[in-house]
Amino acid sequence: MKQVLKIFKTSICFILCLVFMLSLTTGFAQETEENKESIIDGEELQKRIDEYIASQNLNPDNISIGYCYTPTGDTWYYNEDKWYYSASMYKVPLFMILAEGEHEGKLTQDTDIRGITLSELEKMVLIYSNNDYAHMAMNYIADVPYETPEGNRKCRELYQRYSDMPKEDYVDNFYDYSYFTARFMTDVMKTLYFENQRFPNIIECLKQAQPDSYFNKNLGGRYEVAQKYGALVDRSNKSFSHTTGIIYTPNPFILTVMTEQMGLGDDIIAGCAPIFEEYTLSLDEKLETFEKEQADKEQKKLQEEKQAQEEQERIEKEKQEEKERQAAEEQERIKQAELTAEKEAKKEALLKKTFIIIGVAAVAAAVLITILIIKSKRSKQPTAAKGKTPKAVKTPKISQKEKTEKKASNGRYQPKH
Numbered sequence: 001m002k003q004v005l006k007i008f009k010t011s012i013c014f015i016l017c018l019v020f021m022l023s024l025t026t027g028f029a030q031e032t033e034e035n036k037e038s039i040i041d042g043e044e045l046q047k048r049i050d051e052y053i054a055s056q057n058l059n060p061d062n063i064s065i066g067y068c069y070t071p072t073g074d075t076w077y078y079n080e081d082k083w084y085y086s087a088s089m090y091k092v093p094l095f096m097i098l099a100e101g102e103h104e105g106k107l108t109q110d111t112d113i114r115g116i117t118l119s120e121l122e123k124m125v126l127i128y129s130n131n132d133y134a135h136m137a138m139n140y141i142a143d144v145p146y147e148t149p150e151g152n153r154k155c156r157e158l159y160q161r162y163s164d165m166p167k168e169d170y171v172d173n174f175y176d177y178s179y180f181t182a183r184f185m186t187d188v189m190k191t192l193y194f195e196n197q198r199f200p201n202i203i204e205c206l207k208q209a210q211p212d213s214y215f216n217k218n219l220g221g222r223y224e225v226a227q228k229y230g231a232l233v234d235r236s237n238k239s240f241s242h243t244t245g246i247i248y249t250p251n252p253f254i255l256t257v258m259t260e261q262m263g264l265g266d267d268i269i270a271g272c273a274p275i276f277e278e279y280t281l282s283l284d285e286k287l288e289t290f291e292k293e294q295a296d297k298e299q300k301k302l303q304e305e306k307q308a309q310e311e312q313e314r315i316e317k318e319k320q321e322e323k324e325r326q327a328a329e330e331q332e333r334i335k336q337a338e339l340t341a342e343k344e345a346k347k348e349a350l351l352k353k354t355f356i357i358i359g360v361a362a363v364a365a366a367v368l369i370t371i372l373i374i375k376s377k378r379s380k381q382p383t384a385a386k387g388k389t390p391k392a393v394k395t396p397k398i399s400q401k402e403k404t405e406k407k408a409s410n411g412r413y414q415p416k417h
Contacts, residue, residue: 037294037297038072038074039069039072039074039283039287040069040075040283042076044279045067045076045078045279046078048275048279049065049272052271052272052275056268056271058262058268059261060079061079061082062260062261062262063078063079063257063258063259063260063262063268064077064078064079064080064082064084064181064182064256064257064258064259065182065255065256065257065258065272066078066080066182066183066185066186066244066254066255066256067253067255067256067276068186068189068253068254068255069251069283070193070194070252070253070254071251071283071284071287072287072290072291073190073194075186075190077182077183077186078182079182080181080182080183080186081169081181081183082181082182082258083171083173083174083179083180084179084181084240084242084258084259084260085179085232085234085238085240086178086179086230086240086242087229087230087231087232087240087241088134088228088229088230088231089180089185089229089230089243089244090178090180090230091125091126091129091134092126092185092188092189092192092202092206092244093158093159093162094125094134094137094138094159095122095126095137095202095205096188096191096192096199096202097141097158097159098113098118098121098122098137098141099122099198099199100198102118102200102201103198103199109201113136113137113140114136114139114140116133119201121133121136121137122201122202122205123205125137126205126206126209126228127205127206127208128209129209129228129229138151138152138155141154141155141158142154142155149176152175152176152178153176156175156178157175159188162187162188162191162192163183163184163187163188163191164187165184165187180258182256182257182258185242185256185258186244186254186256188244189244189245189246189254190254192246193246193254203246206226206227206228206245207224207225207226209226209227209228209229210227210229213229213270214227214229214245214266214269214270215227215243215245215247215255215269215270216270217266217267217270217273218271218273218274219274219277223247223248223249223277224248225245225247225248226245226246226248227243227244227245228245229241229242229243229266229269230243231264233264238260238261239260239261239262239263239264240258240259240260241262241263241264241265241266241268241269242256242257242259242269243255243256243257243266243269244256247276247277247280249277249280249281249284250281250284251280251283251284251287253276253277253280255273255276257269
């Protein structure tokens with residue numbers, strides 16, 4: 001029972017230590033991600049947007065912005081986790097699903113989608129934002145009537161593959177009413193930009209959408225813009241107006257602007273584009289220096305990691321050598337112990353043999369002594385009396401001459417007188 005309790009306590013301690021180490025590792029990973037150096041000066045952008053919102057007399061709680069500087073992939077957000085009805089912005093991830101099917105060879109530009117080719121369907125929805133054709137595409141993807149909650153939810157679950165947002169961060173309104181955040185929509189556009197080959201024709205269509213409005217409106221035609229707007233007034237008379245897009249400055253940037261209760265016009269959204277255009281161009285001037293600094297830091301980091309690895313390998317080697325030395329010593333100790341035990345066994349056997357020999361010799365000596373004593377006693381006894389055996393009488397010797405005379409007299413012996 002005591003042994004069982006000991007094992008149980010040891011197991012509990014091990015599990016607690018493991019949980020503690022995992023929490024430290026997770027915390028370190030989060031801290032590393034948060035402390036990742038970015039070329040974007042968040043405070044500078046925050047200041048510029050605050051000044052813009054104040055100049056337009058806007059409610060800062062009703063506008064969200066997502067920005068990505070594509071050369072480095074760094075992002076910046078403003079109110080990124082506020083949920084808005086997406087309006088027509090949902091058509092971008094919707095058609096990314098179909099485009100991905102084309103990339104995988106399941107569809108082609110000539111594939112019939114409910115009576116219209118995929119090529120024509122993309123143009124009608126992404127360029128002209130036709131809702132009926134968008135609903136037809138949802139019906140085709142979900143393989144159930146669009147109006148059913150099951151069809152809506154199935155398509156919106158598929159949208160999630162284009163964002164890094166954790167599943168637990170999504171709200172019910174995302175699945176039930178197509179609500180998006182600036183973070184989610186910026187993620188979708190980043191996926192579209194950085195993995196463009198995976199989604200053929202999508203960006204080409206978006207470059208033709210609203211050529212004189214939204215982000216295009218205040219940029220003076222200086223750049224190509226691939227954008228998708230969304231605007232709607234819901235049943236509660238709440239207005240939503242959004243735009244997401246890729247602005248092709250020398251080093252392109254991605255911008256998402258989502259608004260609530262700021263009307264359906266594009267002025268507010270259009271006014272954001274030049275702010276980020278100017279900021280992006282300023283980053284371009286710093287990019288070469290920044291990349292060199294990052295490369296130097298990465299090289300230094302790699303060297304430090306290599307040194308740390310070499311040091312760890314050295315420590316492990318020393319530990320292994322020490323372990324092998326201890327094992328060799330233990331082996332030698334065992335060997336010496338066995339030799340000592342063998343010598344002791346031989347010594348003990350020799351002693352036993354000696355004791356046996358001595359014992360046998362002692363017994364033999366005792367027997368011999370006993371025999372000698374008996375003989376000695378017998379030799380000291382007197383001549384036998386009457387009734388006892390007399391001593392033997394010594395017979396006189398007969399000479400050869402007497403033997404001859406005895407033979408001549410026919411065996412009759414004639415003693416001489």
